[in-house]
Amino acid sequence: MSFSNLGLSEKVLAAVAATGYTNPTPIQEQAIPHVLARKDVLGIAQTGTGKTAAFVLPMLTILEKGRARARMPRTLILEPTRELAAQVKENFDRYGAGQKLNVALLIGGVSFGDQDAKLTRGVDVLIATPGRLLDHTERGGLLLTGVELLVIDEADRMLDMGFIPDIERICKLVPFTRQTLFFTATMPPEIRRITEAFLHNPQKVEVSKPATTAVTVTQSQVPAGREAHEKRELLRRLLREAKDLKNAIIFCNRKREVAIVHKSLQKHGFSVGALHGDMDQPARMAALEQFRKGELPLLVASDVAARGLDIPEVSHVFNFDVPHHPDDYVHRVGRTGRAGRTGTAISIVTPLDQKSMVAIEKLIGQSIPRAEGDYEVHADGGEQGDRPRESRGRDRDRSRGGRGKPQRGRDRERSHEPREARHAADAAPSSDAKPAAEARPAREARPAREARPPREARQGSEARHGSRPQANNSHVPSIGRPEPRRQREIDTEPGDHSHLPAFLLRPVRSPAGA
Template identity: 70%
Template sequence: MTNFADLGLSQKVLSAVTDAGYTIPTPIQIGAIPPALQRRDILGIAQTGTGKTASFVLPMLTLLEKGRARARMPRTLILEPTRELAAQVAENFDKYGKNHKLNIALLIGGVSFDEQDRKLERGADVLICTPGRLLDHCERGKLLMSGVEILVIDEADRMLDMGFIPDIERIAKLIPFTRQTLFFSATMPPEIQKLADRFLQNPERVEVARRSSTAITVTQRLVAAHGKDYEKRAVLRELIRSQEDLKNAIIFCNRKKDVAELFRSLDRHGFSVGALHGDMDQRSRMAMLANFKDGNIKLLVASDVAARGLDIPDVSHVFNFDVPIHAEDYVHRIGRTGRAGRSGASFTIVTKRDIKFADAIEKLIGQEVEWHNGDLSELPEPMESHDSRRDRGSDGRKDRKRERPVKTRSDHKAVTAVDNNTEELETVPERVDTVKIERNAESKDRHNGRSDRPGRAQNAANDDNRDRRQRHRRDHDDGPTPVGFGDDIPAFMLIVGKA
């Protein structure tokens, strides 16, 4: 049996690995570490939870023992798709590099540029970042990439999903062609294969899992439910309460709006729950993850931003509140449980409109997922009971608008009063309309009269009307329009001329 001492790692690294409690390397580590120490390019195809991060962290620590960093010129570069993944890789370097004196710089959003600039000025042996933040620093002239010896592209398929491939291509042009490249992806779609062919030179291909397979230690079940959100929430609560061996769980939703709604619902029902989605600022996200890891909260409701690479070693359950639209996301979601040989359980709530997505998942993973307590055909008809209405009232507030209130006598009186007022108000427009009709009729008659008089007669009528208007103005005239103060100039403003 292979152990870490057989892989060629330095004594400093081996000591840190032993202190962390690891003795036997995983298949991805056995396959990737020796060629990485020989400065060969690596193409690693492995799911999260297989020890993939250590397969590039450990050889990098050994290789970095020689040499030193210079200001603004990092020696190695690791690209991650999300802030959480970047922060977790930094934690791995802290854990396994405790016997080294290396400068680790983490460049992610949510942290001020000034603080990150100070780290870069000290020199970075390892630069861990998201593509966007790295390009921001490069455009500000704070980074020189000509000294990069090792480039790591982690979660390449996730990079593709998030639209980072153009950024990665720009970054690759800034780095020396002679670099060593370690390229990792959970899946290998055609676009990622083309990218790997462009970046890697004669790579060592290490594939430790069948494409999009799920861990055999995870018990998978489909759970039938009606389509209303409040009905799905009731099914989820019943599931959670029925799991006697539940230690902690991640609950996945397809949209961040649903994450917030489900979090509020579970919180109202007394569950120990937190939420994680893309709109949270960096400090809140890291604090939420820390609380979940430390056991301060039992349930974590998350969007797919948290599905890839979360380093939470002991998650007992995964619940899919929504069936993922992309079948590959199912594999990444349930990869949060059943890690490192531990047993785990996943439950996916399925409605009639989700059948096509569930079929796509079964086709991708190459196995049929059993139903928990019967499939959709065995669902009872939804009951409009008092309990369901009460549950809807607490979980889905907007459903309350559909219920008509029961009218009391006081309500009836109020309505009658309003109706009477309405009738009184409606008589006013009728009188106004009558006056308008009479005036319109008079004006029409005048108009018809004028139109019957040709030439001079019409001009004479116009002259008569003009005379009447002028007489009216004279009758109501108060005198000429005053200019300035008129005759009322204050005495102190008068200047008496000398004779």
């Protein structure tokens, strides 16, 4: 099967050919002819099945005839998240390059006025998240009475997010006679109900995309203690040691955790961005764009990034937190191994996550092996094994995750002299970068030197992982970003960077240490 006999226009076929795609995916093959026949379509398909092109391509063909009038878009596409909406717009830009189409994106968090101006000029395709769309209609800047074709994408997710009342309102504003394309990954009763209300004699198109992960993705789980700082330490180690890591998305369950992990990785010298819904929209777009372009190899994200985002060639997905819902696991892991490429998905699993993992394994129908390597709690002196708690105090993260609330550096230092003495010693090699205000009193620097032996011992234990052949880390330097880190530590809390990956540290015998 090729694109050429689906009924798409020459222009659209040329645009598809230009992108290198030759064969339609099953959902495209089934849906496109129905859309072109102006039938309603009920598409049951997960993301990653080529669903977006399944409506974008025929819409482009349909839109070749006719022209948009001011404030009256000809077609409307509803998306649950701003990123997905932006991504659909990119599809129109890509495949519609040869057409003079006006495509407008109506999403929150960005300038209202620009959007309004665009609406005034007339748009062929309006892509929107519900809130901002209703905002525009209520202010009178937008009339939906000219909409010929309505797309409701990711309907089940909209349901999860409480958007269905908004969707129902919007549907009342578009003509009854419009064509409707409705996409959902699942069919819960509430979704079934609204398909009956919104669709007229729909053609059902179902892609058997079992709730499973791609065979090209190597999955593993790594046990961890439940403390967040332990998980962060483990994450850093996994990042350092990951094979063939080109870029990675690190998923957390909570926005707060995203921010913490992001900041922590930054402090440890990683080149990393963040993406969650509490960030302002320009920051969200910038992070995603930098990640897509490869400028940022690492992205810490909430589930806003789990579904639908098309980021080609994500080599690794890390679950910093195991998702509580198994579907989310499938979506997250689906960010890698796309289009037949290989990928790696590594989940950090605490004892509390065991139940979730069982549910995930049941859903995907396979067991997820424990990662190879000594990630277990070891009897032979491992990271979590017989390593004394005191010697782990070197991990500054501990002051946050371990005690619940962030503590100011100074308070910490008074709390436990012996440990902090070592702490100071650890900090010494990189403390040259610190502003004077953060320098520790000399009184504390002195015991630091006396405490050097324990530090060496600990570095040895760290080197157990770091002592792997250099080649193992050879891919990582692009991830590390030593210089900016030294800038950043100024506006984060003072602390020790001795646990940076070996390749990020200046020579072991740095001036301060020699």
